[in-house]
Each structure stands twice: as C-alpha cells, then as structure tokens.
Amino acid sequence: MTRNQTRKDDGSTPSRLRVVRIIDRLNIGGPAKHVVWLTAGLNSDEFETTLITGVKPADEGDMTYFAREAGVEPMVIKEMSRELGPRDIIVIGKLLRAFWKLKPDIIHTHKAKAGAAGRIAALLYRWLTPSALLLRPRRCKVAHTFHGHIFHSYYGKAKTRFFVAIERALARLCTDRIVVISEQQRREICERYKVGRPGQFHVIPLGIDFDEMNKNGESLRSELRLTDDKPIIGIVGRLCEVKNHSMFLEAAAQVMRESNGSHNSPHFVIIGDGHLRSALEEQSNELGLSSAVTFTGFREDAPSLYREMDVLALTSLNEGTPLTMIEAMRCARAVAATEVGGVADLMGERRAEREGFTIWDHGVTVASRDTAAMARALSFLIERPELRREMGERGRAFVTKRMSRERLIGDIRQMYRQMAQVSPEMAPTGEPERLAQSN
Numbered sequence: 134m135t136r137n138q139t140r141k142d143d144g145s146t147p148s149r150l151r152v153v154r155i156i157d158r159l160n161i162g163g164p165a166k167h168v169v170w171l172t173a174g175l176n177s178d179e180f181e182t183t184l185i186t187g188v189k190p191a192d193e194g195d196m197t198y199f200a201r202e203a204g205v206e207p208m209v210i211k212e213m214s215r216e217l218g219p220r221d222i223i224v225i226g227k228l229l230r231a232f233w234k235l236k237p238d239i240i241h242t243h244k245a246k247a248g249a250a251g252r253i254a255a256l257l258y259r260w261l262t263p264s265a266l267l268l269r270p271r272r273c274k275v276a277h278t279f280h281g282h283i284f285h286s287y288y289g290k291a292k293t294r295f296f297v298a299i300e301r302a303l304a305r306l307c308t309d310r311i312v313v314i315s316e317q318q319r320r321e322i323c324e325r326y327k328v329g330r331p332g333q334f335h336v337i338p339l340g341i342d343f344d345e346m347n348k349n350g351e352s353l354r355s356e357l358r359l360t361d362d363k364p365i366i367g368i369v370g371r372l373c374e375v376k377n378h379s380m381f382l383e384a385a386a387q388v389m390r391e392s393n394g395s396h397n398s399p400h401f402v403i404i405g406d407g408h409l410r411s412a413l414e415e416q417s418n419e420l421g422l423s424s425a426v427t428f429t430g431f432r433e434d435a436p437s438l439y440r441e442m443d444v445l446a447l448t449s450l451n452e453g454t455p456l457t458m459i460e461a462m463r464c465a466r467a468v469a470a471t472e473v474g475g476v477a478d479l480m481g482e483r484r485a486e487r488e489g490f491t492i493w494d495h496g497v498t499v500a501s502r503d504t505a506a507m508a509r510a511l512s513f514l515i516e517r518p519e520l521r522r523e524m525g526e527r528g529r530a531f532v533t534k535r536m537s538r539e540r541l542i543g544d545i546r547q548m549y550r551q552m553a554q555v556s557p558e559m560a561p562t563g564e565p566e567r568l569a570q571s572n
Contacts, residue, residue: 150553152182153237155228155251157215157244159186159207161194161371161405161431163339163456164280167541168243169196170342173203174542180549183235185228187213187247192408193371194431213250221250228254229261232273239549241276248277249299256307274552277303278312281453281474284326297326304329310552314339314454315475335548338478339454340541341532346436346463353441357400357427364399364515366469367442369435369457370449372407377471379416380448380504386420387508388515398425399515404438406431439464443521444514449473450501459536462528467521468496469510471503481531487513495528 154172159165172184184207189195200207210227212220228251232240240258242251252275259270283296304311311333313319319336322328354361366385370376385401392398403413403426410428417426432438439445445461445468452474459479461468470476472491481494489506490499490513497514499506514521 149177149179149181150239150549151235151237152180152239152241152549153185153232153235154182155185155240155242155247157187157213157246158189158193159196159200160189161196164244165196166199166342166456167278167280167339169200169203169205170340170538171542171545172200172205174538175546175549179546183208183231183237185210185231187211187224190215194406198433213247215246224250225254225257229257232258237273239274239276239552241278243278244280245283245296245300248279249303252277252303252307259307274309275307276310276312276548276552277308278314279318279322279453280314281451282318282322282326283451284322297328300326300328304333308333310335310548312337312548315478317475317478318453321474335544337541337544337548338536339456339459340536340538341456341459341463342538343463343533346439346460348434348437351434351437353402353438357402359400362397364397364443365402365441366399366444366446366511366515367402367404367438368446368448369404369439369461370447370455371405372403372409372413374409375450377448377450377502378403378409378413380471380502380507381446382413382416382420382422382426383504384446384448384507384511385426386422387505388511389422389425391508391512397515399443399511401426402429402438402442403427404429404432404435436460436464439466442466443518444469444496444511446507446511447471447476448507452476454479459532462495462525463532463536465522465525465529467514467524468528469507469514470496470498471501471507472498473501479531481527493524495524495531 152175154168156164156168168184172182175182184205186207186209188211210224213224232254240251240255242248255275259273262271284293311329312335313322315338316336319334323331323334368381372378389398414428417423439461445466447455447458447470449471450473454475458468458470476498480496480498483491483493485492488509489503490497490510497510499510
C-alpha cells in the first residue's frame with residue numbers, strides 16, 4: 134500500500150507521511166545531531182516529522198541549541214531519561230497519548246532507553262483500537278536505530294543479559310525495521326547477540342553536515358600557545374566510562390616518557406565534559422601530565438578544532454560508528470583508535486601489522502584496553518608526518534564520497550517509503566538490506 138493509499142482511523146487520506154521520532158535526550162554526541170538532521174531534513178511535502186525527547190542529566194552537555202538552530206522544537210517528556218525506573222510507566226503513557234494525537238504512520242526510536250519505551254508504547258498504540266477485535270491493528274510501522282549498543286562494557290553480566298532479552302523481545306513483538314550504522318554492528322547485534330531476524334535489518338551509515346565542518350572557530354594553537362611544529366593529539370567525547378579516557382592518559386604518559394622532552398613531543402587535548410572530569414584531571418596530574426594535557430570542556434566549535442589536530446585518538450570500549458572519527462577524517466586527520474564496534478568499517482584497507490597495532494588506509498587501530506599498543510601507535514604516527522598527511526587525505530575522500538548528511542536523509546527517506554508500502558504481514562525475512570552500499 135502506497136502513502137497516498139494509506140488511510141487514517143477516521144477514513145481520511147493524509148497528504149504526508151507522519152513520522153514520530155523518539156530519543157531519550159539531546160546530550161552531546163552523534164545521536165543528537167543525527168535525529169536533528171533527520172527531523173529537519175524530512176519535514177517536506179512528503180513527510181511531517183515530530184521529534185520527542187527526554188531530559189538530559191545535569192552532568193551532561195546540552196544540544197538543545199543545535200535543534201533550535203536547525204528549526205526543530207522538540208516535544209519534551211520530562212520523565213524520560215537515560216536510566217530505567219518506575220517513571221517509565223509515565224513515559225509510556227505520555228508517548229501513547231502523543232501517538233493518539235499525532236496519528237503517526239511511522240514511529241522511529243533511537244538508542245536503548247527511548248527504543249524500549251517508544252516501542253512498547255507503539256505496540257499499545259497499534260492494538261488499542263476497536264479493529265483489534267478483528268485482529269486488525271492500526272496501520273503504523275515501527276523502526277529502531279542502534280547508534281551503538283549496551284550489550285557489553287556498560288553493565289554487569291546479569292544486567293546485560295536482561296537488556297539483551299528485552300531487545301530480543303522488542304525486535305520480535307513490535308519492530309518492523311532495525312537500523313544499524315555499520316555492517317560490523319549488524320553482525321554483532323544480529324548474529325552474535327541474536328537480536329532480530331536478518332531481514333529486519335537495514336545498514337544505513339551515518340552522515341555529517343559538511344557545511345558545519347567548514348565553519349571557523351577559535352585557533353586551538355593560539356589559545357594553548359603552541360608553536361606550529363608542536364604535534365597535537367586530540368580526543369573528543371563525553372567523559373564517561375565507556376569512552377575510556379583513562380587509557381588515553383596512560384598512553385599519553387608513555388608517549389611523553391619515550392619522547393623524553395624532544396622537539397616533537399606532542400600536546401594532548403581532551404575535548405568534552407562529563408561526570409569523570411575531576412577524576413581524569415587528578416589522574417593527569419598523578420601521571421605528571423599537567424603541562425602536556427589540556428581539558429577544554431565542551432566546545433560548540435569542536436568541529437573546527439579537528440583541523441588543528443595532527444592525530445585524533447579514540448579509546449572507547451564500545452562504539453557504533455564514532456561520529457568524532459568521521460568528523461576528523463573529513464578534516465583530513467589520521468586516526469588512532471581501539472578496534473571496537475564499527476571502527477574498522479571506517480578505516481579502509483588493512484595495510485600492515487606492527488607491534489600490537491594495525492596500519493590501515495586512514496590510520497591505525499589497537500585492541501581494546503591495550504594501552505601500550507596505543508602509545509606505540511601514537512608515536513608511530515607522530516614520527517611520520519607525511520604518512521599522516523596521506524592517511525588524512527584518503528580519509529577525507531572516503532567520508533566525502535560516502536558520509537554526507539544528504540545521503541543519510543535520502544537513505545532514511547527510501548526506507549520510510551518501503552515501510553509505507555509493505556503491510557505488517559509482509560515483513561521481509563530474507564537477507565538484510567543495505568541502502569547505501571552503492572555510495
């Protein structure tokens with residue numbers, strides 16, 4: 134059934150597909166930008182999109198400004214936050230009430246918490262209708278995007294098993310499409326953790342706003358009073374456990390010991406904020422890095438700061454596809470990252486193996502938690518400026534070809550059109566679709 138054939142409960146034919154998008158909070162990070170770009174980009178003659186969000190904790194940066202700059206005014210449910218709790222019953226009730234008012238054709242949830250509450254509310258919305266007595270639920274499709282996942286490195290074994298069981302049930306009972314942002318993530322979620330059927334999956338890579346990357350900000354070198362020949366190693370992200378900034382600092386200390394004050398000893402910059410900042414600053418001092426490390430806090434001009442880095446580091450324990458890597462590559466920066474989640478999908482071709490690290494087209498990777506290998510990888514890149522330049526240029530070409538915001542919006546638009554044309558009984562059961570494989 135096409136969009137123009139889809140009828141609402143009152144028998145009328147809508148002129149546009151109504152999409153309700155749900156995320157738990159607009160905190161600093163790639164998912165917040167992602168939902169804003171999609172909400173703004175899919176408000177058109179074909180779609181009418183509403184963004185529903187919760188409230189961020191006090192210790193996280195706020196990206197509500199980013200939504201407003203894009204002309205998006207979210208509907209806020211103040212009881213919705215990151216952690217599970219009794220208030221989630223209120224959240225589900227408020228979401229259900231919003232669905233009754235908005236009458237969505239498609240409900241699209243993002244991240245774990247909003248994915249659980251949103252899909253339970255969507256299930257109720259489908260079946261709390263008189264036609265359910267005839268086993269005919271409301272015509273409303275449900276999609277969920279995994280930006281990352283919480284199946285390891287977040288919680289203990291018992292809690293993790295509980296969350297995996299919930300995701301399996303949600304995928305089976307109330308999800309038509311599961312969106313993942315890399316092939317590696319699809320294999321991990323579907324094949325390793327047995328969440329969803331292969332035919333439910335769409336691989337839709339992230340996209341970024343190239344215009345945003347071209348904006349000028351403050352000069353990082355001038356601000357830090359660093360000479361042009363002083364290498365800068367930066368890391369960008371929330372200061373929380375899963376990003377493992379402690380490993381970054383330990384690797385920095387090893388690099389500094391080995392450089393022994395030479396002219397090319399680097400300066401390390403940590404861009405971001407979070408509840409671990411005080412502990413990380415204390416660790417930096419204990420490692421003797423107080424003059425070699427700068428904590429900038431959250432910066433609204435962070436995209437422009439990549440251009441002054443020599444290497445972007447990423448030390449995460451778990452990732453989907455890191456937006457910070459895509460942004461750095463767009464600015465022609467070489468990357469040194471732990472090989473987790475979708476990192477390998479961004480690195481191009483493997484070229485060589487060294488002492489504990491792998492050399493790729495766009496940078497180097499190490500095993501998760503291998504601090505010594507990360508230190509060697511960083512030193513390897515710092516000592517080879519021409520190789521860094523070549524890696525950066527290849528990375529820029531890769532991102533420019535495949536990772537635009539326009540491509541992302543186009544892929545989601547295509548998926549929504551497909552969802553509107555396929556009835557719930559006809560959900561695919563074959564191989565996963567890869568909407569962006571030709572880009």
